[in-house]
Structure formats: structure tokens, C-alpha cells
Ligand code: SAH
């Protein structure tokens with residue numbers, strides 16, 4: 001078994017609309033490949049499915065070897081603050097003119113269908129806090145790449161970080177320890193609290209991606225310390 005992206009899916013990932021650099025996507029794929037045999041993975045922040053292809057590729061490989069891997073990906077598909085009209089990361093082609101709001105769900109659906117990953121990647125459409133409040137399943141891998149404001153980042157940490165199983169991995173995107181490189185909330189509201197809780201230790205870092213391993217506690221119980 002190789003642990004790099006299968007060439008056909010790498011092509012889809014590179015072509016997909018979104019915000020996942022190829023090297024960080026490969027890292028995401030590697031951690032998903034390690035973890036998916038042990039339980040479902042969950043991503044917060046689907047957008048148009050770019051990172052979901054890296055995760056789904058790992059699921060396809062695990063399932064080809066007899067596994068039953070699945071990746072859930074949560075998004076209300078209305079965009080983050082920085083995706084709205086007038087902001088830096090706005091794309092007018094993902095606006096639904098009828099409702100006058102962003103809607104990345106159709107693009108996501110086309111992207112995942114074209115990649116052939118509809119069986120592996122399951123979209124959960126809704127607010128992260130709402131889905132988290134009703135979530136009950138331990139995760140082999142959690143990937144947070146959702147809203148980058150202070151409150152959304154804090155909510156994502158509180159809602160999801162405790163669902164990682166012991167030995168499981170927690171990947172966080174857009175972590176910028178140096179404020180000159182980017183916004184602070186994923187660093188201050190997710191990355192640091194995860195380490196300070198004592199439940200996580202850092203195992204990998206690449207670009208703005210950080211990968212932590214759960215070293216103590218029980219999935220679903222509040223994070224200690
Ligand atoms: N992982 C994607 C990029 C995600 S961009 C990629 O690889 O390209 C961040 C996404 O988080 C946006 O699509 C936005 O709609 C979503 N988001 C922001 N805040 C959210 C919230 N509170 N609940 C659900 N989704 C949210």
C-alpha cells in the first residue's frame with residue numbers, strides 16, 4: 001500500500017475550487033489513511049470539496065482493502081465572512097441569485113460526483129454548532145477548517161475536539177503562530193487550547209496545517225485541564 005494520493009484523485013483535488021495547498025492536502029491524505037481504518041473522519045468546512053477529495057481518497061483506498069471508511073463533512077454552505085461579497089476570498093460564481101446568498105453545495109456535489117467519491121464522502125449541511133450539539137460518534141480523525149472568526153473557531157473547538165478517540169488525530173488548518181502570516185483565531189482558539197487541555201500532543205506540522213494526537217481522555221467526555 002502506498003501512502004500518496006492516487007494520481008486520478010490528485011488530479012481532481014488539484015482542479016477543485018478551494019483553499020487547500022497540494023502539500024498540505026497530501027499530509028491530510030496521509031493522516032486519513034492512517035486513521036480511517038479505526039472509525040469515521042469528520043471535516044468542518046467543506047466549501048467546494050477540495051480537502052474532502054484528499055480525505056475521500058484515503059477512504060477509497062481503505063475500502064479497497066476491505067474497510068468501511070467514511071468521511072463526514074460539515075458546512076452550511078453559505079460561506080465564511082471572508083468568502084462574502086466584497087471580501088478577499090469571494091467567488092461570485094458560488095452565489096445563488098435566487099436566495100441572494102452564497103451556496104457552495106452544488107459545486108461540492110459536482111466535484112465529489114466527478115471524483116467518484118459519493119460513497120465515501122457524506123455532506124452534512126448545517127451550522128457546525130448545531131451538528132456538533134447532536135453528534136455522538138467517536139472520530140478517528142477530526143479536521144477543522146471552518147469559520148476563522150474568533151467565535152466560530154472557539155465554537156468549533158468546544159463542539160468537536162472532545163469527539164476524537166484516544167489515539168485519534170486532530171488536524172487544524174490555517175494555524176498561524178506569527179500574526180504577520182494570517183488571522184489568529186485558529187491558532188488562539190483551537191490549536192493552543194487543544195495543547196493546553198493536555199489531551200493532545202503535536203505530531204506534525206506543514207505550512208498552516210497542524211496535526212495533533214489525542215493522548216488522554218475518552219471520546220465525548222469534556223476535555224480535561
Ligand atoms: N476545506 C475547504 C475550505 C473551507 S472554507 C477547502 O479545502 O477548500 C471554510 C468553510 O467553512 C466555508 O465553506 C464556510 O461556509 C464554512 N463555515 C464557516 N462557518 C461555519 C459554521 N459556523 N458552520 C458551518 N460551516 C461554516
Ligand code: MG
Pocket residue numbers: 019145173174
Ligand atoms: Mg483553510
